[in-house]
Amino acid sequence: MLNLVLFGPPGAGKGTQSQKLIDKYQLVHISTGDLFRAHIKDQTTLGQQVSQIIADGNLVPDSVTIAMLEEEIQKNPDAKGFIFDGFPRTVAQAEALDHFLESNNSSITGVIALDVNEDELKARIAKRQEISGRADDAADKLTKRIEEYFEKTILVLPYYEAQSKLSKVNGIGDIDSIFGELTQIIDQY
Numbered sequence: 404m405l406n407l408v409l410f411g412p413p414g415a416g417k418g419t420q421s422q423k424l425i426d427k428y429q430l431v432h433i434s435t436g437d438l439f440r441a442h443i444k445d446q447t448t449l450g451q452q453v454s455q456i457i458a459d460g461n462l463v464p465d466s467v468t469i470a471m472l473e474e475e476i477q478k479n480p481d482a483k484g485f486i487f488d489g490f491p492r493t494v495a496q497a498e499a500l501d502h503f504l505e506s507n508n509s510s511i512t513g514v515i516a517l518d519v520n521e522d523e524l525k526a527r528i529a530k531r532q533e534i535s536g537r538a539d540d541a542a543d544k545l546t547k548r549i550e551e552y553f554e555k556t557i558l559v560l561p562y563y564e565a566q567s568k569l570s571k572v573n574g575i576g577d578i579d580s581i582f583g584e585l586t587q588i589i590d591q592y
């Protein structure tokens with residue numbers, strides 16, 4: 404199995420690159436952000452529980468996020484592998500994912516972090532909001548999300564570095580050349 408974590412701050416291009424990677428490697432894409440947005444749109448119990456948290460730019464509690472993710476993995480028993488996008492966002496989530504995969508005789512193959520500076524992230528998301536209309540893309544909420552990233556999510560990097568699973572790619576440049584760099588790393592796995 405090829406299990407990849409595509410890592411990076413909000414606006415780093417994880418979603419864009421994931422789409423291209425699933426086509427090339429026939430993996431199942433699991434984006435926790437997309438899953439939460441679908442629950443909110445469908446007004447499920449989970450959606451109602453998380454919609455304010457997400458609109459405010461805060462992280463959803465680990466227990467809720469981990470349960471949703473495990474359920475999603477279980478829905479795909481025949482998958483050749485997964486791309487995790489937007490997960491794990493905390494060390495507790497990374498540990499839970501390792502334990503879950505291990506109990507299914509699997510593991511994370513590699514983690515690729517897309518590196519993009521804060522000014523570029525803000526510019527990209529301001530542009531995206533014109534199209535997405537996402538409440539959490541508004542400037543004040545975005546600041547909160549970037550804060551959450553630098554306070555909690557960035558700690559996931561040393562976790563995977565300690566397992567020698569981390570690679571870094573410059574996330575600034577054209578989409579296809581970034582994709583080329585990602586595939587070079589993945590083809591070595």
Ligand code: ADP
Pocket residue numbers: 412413414417435436437439456457458460461462463464468488489490491492493496539548
């Ligand atoms: P982006 O990649 O633009 O940061 P996402 O679409 O991945 O945003 O996520 C949107 C929001 O959903 C996050 O700001 C957070 O509130 C919530 N969320 C997504 N994934 C997680 C997660 N793994 N843990 C906690 N909250 C999450």
